[in-house]
Structures are given as C-alpha cells and as structure tokens.
Amino acid sequence: MAGLTDDQLDRYGRQILLPRLGVEGQQELLAARVLLIGAGGLGAPASMYLAGAGVGELTVADDDEVAVSNLHRQVLHTESRVGWNKAESAAAALYQLNPGVEVRPLAARLDGEDLDAAVAGAGLVVDASDNFDTRYAVNAACLRHGRTLVTGAVIRMEGQVTVFPFGAEGGPCYRCLYREAPDAGETERCSVTGVLGPAAGMIGTTMAAEAIKRLAGIGEGLAGRLLLVDALAMDFRTIRLARDPQCPACSAFQPAS
Numbered sequence: 001m002a003g004l005t006d007d008q009l010d011r012y013g014r015q016i017l018l019p020r021l022g023v024e025g026q027q028e029l030l031a032a033r034v035l036l037i038g039a040g041g042l043g044a045p046a047s048m049y050l051a052g053a054g055v056g057e058l059t060v061a062d063d064d065e066v067a068v069s070n071l072h073r074q075v076l077h078t079e080s081r082v083g084w085n086k087a088e089s090a091a092a093a094l095y096q097l098n099p100g101v102e103v104r105p106l107a108a109r110l111d112g113e114d115l116d117a118a119v120a121g122a123g124l125v126v127d128a129s130d131n132f133d134t135r136y137a138v139n140a141a142c143l144r145h146g147r148t149l150v151t152g153a154v155i156r157m158e159g160q161v162t163v164f165p166f167g168a169e170g171g172p173c174y175r176c177l178y179r180e181a182p183d184a185g186e187t188e189r190c191s192v193t194g195v196l197g198p199a200a201g202m203i204g205t206t207m208a209a210e211a212i213k214r215l216a217g218i219g220e221g222l223a224g225r226l227l228l229v230d231a232l233a234m235d236f237r238t239i240r241l242a243r244d245p246q247c248p249a250c251s252a253f254q255p256a257s
Helices: 006-011 022-030 043-053 086-097 112-120 132-145 197-216
Strands: 033-037 057-061 102-106 124-127 148-155 158-165 225-230 235-240
Touching: 022 197, 033 043, 043 057, 043 086, 043 124, 043 197, 057 086, 086 102, 112 132, 124 132, 124 197, 132 148, 148 197, 158 197, 197 225
Parallel strands: 033 057, 033 124, 057 102, 124 148
Antiparallel strands: 148 158, 158 225, 225 235
C-alpha cells in the first residue's frame, strides 16, 4: 500500500482494516503532532494508546516524579522508575512500546510562553492535567491557536471526557463548562478522596480514542457533548454543551494572527 512501509503495515494492520480508518487514516496518524499535558492517571493510558496507534510525534509534558502510590493507576510507569520525572519515564516506556513514534518529554509544568509555543507546535492537544489553573491556561492557548482540545477528569469512580474543536467550527470551550474554579478547599484530589485505577484507565483510553478519531477524521466524537462515566454503577451518559455568551474565555476570544 502506497506510503506505508512493510513494518507499518504489519504493526498497524488491524487498524488499517477498519473501513472508516484505512490507509489514509493511518497516514494522518503517522503525520500527526500531539501535545499531551500530564503523564499521570489519565495521561498514562492515553499516551500508551496514542503511541500504539502510531501518532507520529507525541510531546509529553509533566513536572512531577513517579511515586509508588501512582502505580495502581498510572500503568505506564514501573517500580524501577520510581523517582524519575514522569515525562521521562513515559518516553522510556513508549519507546519500548513503539520505537517508530517520536516522543518528546518535557520535564516541566507548561505555562506562559512555553505553553503557548507547545500548543502552537501541536496539531491536537490532550489535557490530562489535574488542576483548574492548568486546564484554563490550556483552554485559552488552544483557543488562541485554533487547536482541538481533548480534555478529561477522574475522581473516585467517576470521570468525564469532552472535545473542543476550536477554530472554524466554533462551539463551547472549557470555561463555558466551568466558568469559575472551585475554592481551594472545595477542590477534590485523588490523594484525599481516592481513585479507582480502572476508572482512570476508562477515561484515559476514551481520551485517546477521541484524539485518534479526530486526527484520522472519522466518527462523530464528543464535540458539543460531555461524556459522564460512573464506574461504580457502570453507567455512561452524555449531556449537550452550549456556548456561554458571557464566557470569560471564548466570548471575547481573538485568535492569533
């Protein structure tokens, strides 16, 4: 098949067989540049499936270190890499999974000009961070540069995923969904409330699926919808998202020239 090597045909053959994806979809994946923010509970499974699918360039940003308490859900990391920076640990693991993917680890918390440059250099952004400040900053940068944003969150046994395809399509943004961040005392964190490992895996792999579909140009996707997952009840539902005309982010949005 034109454009793919024998090794690529062998490695990605089961994807290429999918009628909606095929050779053209695989070529789009191989040419894609994805920025993944966070290599923790969501970023770990998301990165594994993005690399496995053959995303050509994957930049992984995380300033945290691998801890033993991470390992029950952050399945990308291993006990032998406890103490490593998570982005560096991710790069080591993903190279073993698929050496054909260029993984660029960034051992830093992206913000300001660094975040802006990283988003501008990506074709799609996956936000697997765990705090509202980062999510708001990533949302704003994706708005400025017209980059599709796949975002998710998980706590206890519950999670959510949505997609914001910024650019010509319009639609809501992350701050239409959460206009203001909760007070610091009200913000729930896994270290306090706990989290089920497979629940993080369900959300992270769903984020990867949404990113792959978007890059390959297939499927309906979650644009304009929020997927809510309750792993305790094993219940999945979606709700429609609308643009907030008073949104502090997108209502006054001016794209980068």
